Amino acid sequence: MKRYSILILPVLFTFFTTGIFCQTGRTPARAVNGMVVSSHYLASQAGDEILKKGGNAIDATVATAFALAVNLPSAGNLGGGGFIVYHGNNGAQTTFNFREKAPLAATADMFLGEDGKIKNNSNHEGLLAVGVPGTVAGLFKAHQKMGKLPWAQLVAPAIDLAENGFPATYDMNWFVEWVKKNKKEYPSTAKAFLKNGEEIYFPGELWKQPDLAKTLKRIQAKGADGFYKGETADLIADYMKANGGLITREDLLKYEAEELKPVTGNYRGYEIVSMAPPSSGGVAIIEMLNILEGYDLKQMGHNSAISLHVLTEAMRRAFADRALHIGDPNFNPGIPIEKLTSKEYAGRLRETIELGMxxxxxSANFSAAHLVPESPETTHVSVVDKEGNAVSMTYTLEASYGSRIVVDGAGFLLNNEMGDFNPIPGYTNSRGLIGTEPNLVEPEKRMVSSMTPTIVAKDGKPVIVIGSPGGRTIINTVLQVIVNVIDHEMNIARAIEAPRIHHQWLPDITSFENWGFSPDTRDLYENMGHKIRTVTNQGQAMGIFIDPETGIIYGGADSRSYDARAVGD
Structure with missing residues (x-):
């Protein structure tokens, strides 16, 4: 214990000497000049410093994202992808889609053996599971369109963290222990994550990443070309070719991020601004809120059995529609977004809900479907600058530490996002396996995601900035935080800390966090016919609330995330 007490001192010293005000538990941080909320305190500080230097919300998001690629390798990334939602104080709205793509050599049955079953978990493990990364392209595109400070200045904090090191934290321990046990099978990962490729870093010990620093310097100097062309692209393509992967130089050269219109709706006088497909989250959030608008949730009471019932029934219907309709719109041009997000459609769905039953x-009601499990290991960043412009960004490697494969010589982890495609065409069962056509593997297609970066606005100005990791639970986590703020009038930190549930249509069971719900409530809920299972935690929401009357910014970083902080001034 004495060793750990000494090693943790650098982390504690950081908090007590920065003068930065961070929230604790259900008490939000308070700021007037801007706020950054992320899953690692050093990344939040990096973003906040950019705001202090005159950067805007996009600038701070870029700096925070690159910092997370260094100090939150379980989800922060260069080798993954995600989404940005932007809402300006002037009412401007846009989004950036940098979801990964299937390689050019990918096929619909690429993961199947001769028996038609998934071979060796190949859609989740190994290089076949790696999609073409989109993060660097997405951050660069957003900056080129909307950034204020020079690109090189935004990448610099991440380079400093990688080159000069930062204190390793307890949250990494299980992974470095795993790497040590598997270093022969994952030599490039061992080189990046172990001292001299051999020994683990204990909490508080300084961890340096020289190969990652070199990759970041190429990105700093050349923007997206520093990743998709030249030395970094060569390292990726050569590693793939030598080890049985599919991604080539052509795949990297052809990758582009997209600027898209958001999906929008309204709920009790607030505008909901969220991500369009290939994210399923925005459509599902609006559909569920439209259903819930017909109930007096405040009168029902927060997390009462009857309110949990109507939440569950809204979740069930939105997730069924998700599986049936949502895919990459570049390959599925007929997604009925207008219908799914309409009040009329929600009203028809509401009529099918029985109170008390x-x-x-x-699965027999679905012609054919394979709902692929999504990993909870994603991360979210919420940012508001001093002008009141807001960014909600969620990005991921898919599983915790993605594929767990580091590109040799480049220092960053690759995703395993191909597992988010439906791997068995036309197969559905009651355990939650789904195989609908919109999300089958095709070359250059983006896989469906549940990431749900969302901004809630009032009178054309951002009020709530929210998002979370958590696989398919993301959608329902974001839903419950919004309901907690609007219907139950909680501050942003309380809204985030409150216990949560999750239902995703199939399997037909509701997950309850194993704290915060009374036995009586659970009994009443089960008596309505619902099945329950318990989980330790659901999501790690990062949120901001802007008081429309005073302009004061309040931040909440979920205590379910070990190193998360809301930082502002």
Missing amino acids: ASVSD
């Missing part, structure tokens, strides 16, 4: 999710 659970519906039944039946």
Whole structure:
């Protein structure tokens, strides 16, 4: 214990000497000049410093994202992808889609053996599971369109963290222990994550990443070309070719991020601004809120059995629609977004809900479907600058530490996002496996995601900035935080800390966090016909609330995330 007490001192010293005000638990941080909320305190500080230097919300998001690629390798990344939602104080709205793509050599049955079953978990493990990364392209595109400070200045904090090191934290321990046990099978990962490729870093010990620093310097000097062309692209393509992967120089050269219009809706006088497909989250959030608008949730009471019932029934219906309709719109031009997000459609769905009696999710009602499990290991960043412009960004490697494969010589982890495609065309069962056509593997197609970066506005100005990791639970986590603020009038930190549930149509079971719900509530809920299982935690929401009357900014970083902080001034 004495060793750990000494090693943790650098981390504690950081908090007590920065003069930065961070929230604790259900008490939000308070700021007037800007706020950054992320899953690592050093990344939040990096973003906040950019705001202090005159950067805007996009600038701070870029700096925070690159910093997270260094100090939150479980989800922060260069080798993954994600989404940005922007809402300006002047009412301007846009989004950036930098979801990964399937390689040019990918096929619909690429993960299947001769028996038609998934071979060796190949859609989640190994290089076949790696999609063409989009993060660097997305951050660069957003900056080129909307950034204020020079690009090189935004990448600099991440380079400093990688080159000069930072204190390793307890949250990394399980992974470095795993790497040590598997270093023969993952030599490039061992080189990046172990001292001299051999020994683990204990919490508080300085961890340096020289190869990652070199990759970041190429990105700093050349923008997206520093990743998709030249030395970094060569390192990726050569590693793939030598080890049985599919991604080539052509795949990297052809990758482009997209600027898209957001999906929008309204809820009790607030505008909901979220991500369009290939994210399923925005459509599902609006559909669920439209259903819930017909109930007096405040009168029902927060997390009462009856309110949990109507939440569950809204979740069930939105997730069924998600599986049936949502895919990459570049390959599925007929996604009925207008219908799914309409009040009329929500009203028809609401009529099918019986108060006091659970519906039944039946895979036989679905012609053919394979709902692929999504990993909870994603990360979210919420930013508001002093002008009141807001950014909500969620990005991921898919599983915790992605594929767990580091590109040799480049120092960053690769994603395993190909597992978010439906791997078995036309197969559905009651355990939650789904195989609908919109999300089958095709070359250059983006896989469906549940990432749900969302901004809630009032009178054309941002009020709530929210998002979370958590695989498919992301959608329902974001839903419950919004409901907690609007219907139950909680501050942003309380709204985030409150216990949560999750239902995703199939399997037909509701996850309850194993704290915060009374046995009586659970009994009443089960008596309506719902099945329950318990989980330790659901999501790690990062949120901001801007008081529309005073302009004061309040930040909440979920205590479910070990190193998360809301930082502002």
